[in-house]
Amino acid sequence: xxxxxxxxxxxxxxxxxxxxxxxxxxxxxxxxxxxxxxxxxxxxxxxxxxxxxxxxxxxxxxxxxxxxxxxxxxxxxxxxxxxxxxxxxxxxxxxxxxxxxxxxxxxxxxxxxxxxxxxxxxxxxxxxxxxxxxxxxxxxxxxxxxxxxxxxxxxxxxxxxxxxxxxxxxxxxxxxxxxxxxxxxxxxxxxxxxxxxxxxxxxxxxxxxxxxxxxxxxxxxxxxxxxxxxxxxxxxxxxxxxxxxxxxxxxxxxxxxxxxxxxxxxxxxxxxxxxxxxxxxxxxxxxxxxxxxxxxxxxxxxxxxxxxxxxxxxxxxxxxxxxxxxxxxxxxxxxxxxxxxxxxxxxxxxxxxxxxxxxxxxxxxxxxxxxxxxxxxxxxxxxxxxxxxxxxxxxxxxxxxxxxxxxxxxxxxxxxxxxxxxxxxxxxxxxxxxxxxxxxxxxxxxxxxxxxxxxxxxxxxxxxxxxxxxxxxxxxxxxxx
Numbered sequence: 457x458x459x460x461x462x463x464x465x466x467x468x469x470x471x472x473x474x475x476x477x478x479x480x481x482x483x484x485x486x487x488x489x490x491x492x493x494x495x496x497x498x499x500x501x502x503x504x505x506x507x508x509x510x511x512x513x514x515x516x517x518x519x520x521x522x523x524x525x526x527x528x529x530x531x532x533x534x535x536x537x538x539x540x541x542x543x544x545x546x547x548x549x550x551x552x553x554x555x556x557x558x559x560x561x562x563x564x565x566x567x568x569x570x571x572x573x574x575x576x577x578x579x580x581x582x583x584x585x586x587x588x589x590x591x592x593x594x595x596x597x598x599x600x601x602x603x604x605x606x607x608x609x610x611x612x613x614x615x616x617x618x619x620x621x622x623x624x625x626x627x628x629x630x631x632x633x634x635x636x637x638x639x640x641x642x643x644x645x646x647x648x649x650x651x652x653x654x655x656x657x658x659x660x661x662x663x664x665x666x667x668x669x670x671x672x673x674x675x676x677x678x679x680x681x682x683x684x685x686x687x688x689x690x691x692x693x694x695x696x697x698x699x700x701x702x703x704x705x706x707x708x709x710x711x712x713x714x715x716x717x718x719x720x721x722x723x724x725x726x727x728x729x730x731x732x733x734x735x736x737x738x739x740x741x742x743x744x745x746x747x748x749x750x751x752x753x754x755x756x757x758x759x760x761x762x763x764x765x766x767x768x769x770x771x772x773x774x775x776x777x778x779x780x781x782x783x784x785x786x787x788x789x790x791x792x793x794x795x796x797x798x799x800x801x802x803x804x805x806x807x808x809x810x811x812x813x814x815x816x817x818x819x820x821x822x823x824x825x826x827x828x829x830x831x832x833x834x835x836x837x838x839x840x841x842x843x844x845x846x847x848x849x850x851x852x853x854x855x856x857x858x859x860x861x862x863x864x865x866x867x868x869x870x871x872x873x874x875x876x877x878x879x880x881x882x883x884x885x886x887x888x889x890x891x892x893x894x895x896x897x898x899x900x901x902x903x904x905x906x907x908x909x910x911x912x913x914x915x916x917x918x919x920x921x922x923x924x925x926x927x928x929x930x931x932x933x934x935x936x937x
């Protein structure tokens with residue numbers, strides 16, 4: 457596992473007060489927010505709403521602050537009740553999942569009129585569809601005369617959230633940086649995994665609202681790093697290659713297949729004789745690890761299955777599997793360790809979840825290419841072992857799983873369940889549907905906030921951020937089909 461490329465953790469979307477979270481970070485005098493217009497423009501009268509759903513509330517000094525939604529029109533408003541004249545209520549709007557809201561703070565700020573005990577803001581749009589802004593709202597209030605401010609958790613309407621997986625996809629898209637066109641701002645291989653999860657969700661659910669991310673990511677980053685989504689880390693290149701295979705399958709656009717070929721060729725150029733073969737982990741050394749070679753196997757088999765008359769990529773896939781199964785990285789427990797040591801023996805490093813999952817998808821692709829039934833038999837042996845050995849308290853758990861969602865590790869479980877789901881669909885008895893469903897149910901019931909954001913532990917607890925969100929979306933995709 458390469459060193460983590462961490463990023464800032466996502467602010468919690470819990471009930472907050474001025475004293476506890478120093479909401480002075482919100483400007484005392486907010487800059488005017490440009491009106492957002494979708495079906496209707498901002499500042500619409502709530503009396504015109506055809507419905508009123510209250511997903512979250514907060515309290516301060518006996519006042520109740522509520523966030524209201526008009527799901528039909530994807531708008532929301534805030535209210536404060538059981539208060540007094542001069543109490544203030546407003547909305548905050550965030551376009552990055554609640555991380556920041558400076559440009560969307562204190563929308564509709566208004567005060568309870570004289571003689572009243574409650575009041576409400578006007579309605580504001582949750583999303584800015586004109587700028588690809590996937591948004592969230594929260595309602596905030598402050599008693600007259602100043603003092604503590606309380607805000608509800610962040611939430612959004614049911615727009616683009618008609619199922620558990622589309623809701624998770626929408627929450628993941630809140631982490632899609634509209635500047636860099638990468639998830640998390642500057643994530644690289646993790647962004648490839650997040651994009652793959654979104655593409656899979658489009659394929660499975662038919663909800664194409666975020667299809668734009670495919671072309672946007674490609675066009676913005678095609679010349680980044682080594683070009684064609686290649687760099688010195690060959691596993692990074694493999695993740696992107698598989699993302700573009702998924703993009704090609706969904707769109708039929710040849711440019712994505714061409715880039716996947718360029719990625720596979722770059723990986724093959726780094727196959728050498730150390731330890732008898734295999735693709736090295738990076739261009740600056742000769743470490744042979746599992747994930748790089750599993751990705752190479754899956755990518756070359758997938759290319760063969762999509763290029764009429766191909767023999768080159770099929771030969772490379774067969775040679776890869778022949779080397780990998782003899783390499784020693786598959787241990788006596790049918791689990792795959794991280795890689796090989798200086799003596800070309802199993803290095804005994806952790807059996808990361810992604811090492812157990814990517815191989816399942818790769819062997820399924822190679823079976824499709826060759827018709828060799830033993831490949832599915834082997835994949836099943838490996839899956840039988842990992843679904844038991846990696847399960848704790850009824851859910852999948854990463855070795856050494858932490859409470860955070862930054863860095864590389866939080867994306868691993870997503871890659872595992874993606875591969876397990878691919879294998880399960882290829883087997884007539886679907887033996888892994890039950891654990892996938894069980895894990896998905898647990899995550900949805902215990903590891904999800906009001907914004908449909910997920911944490912690292914599918915039994916609950918920990919932070920939220922796009923790595924954990926991608927893994928949860930992969931899980932919900934796999935459990936759906």
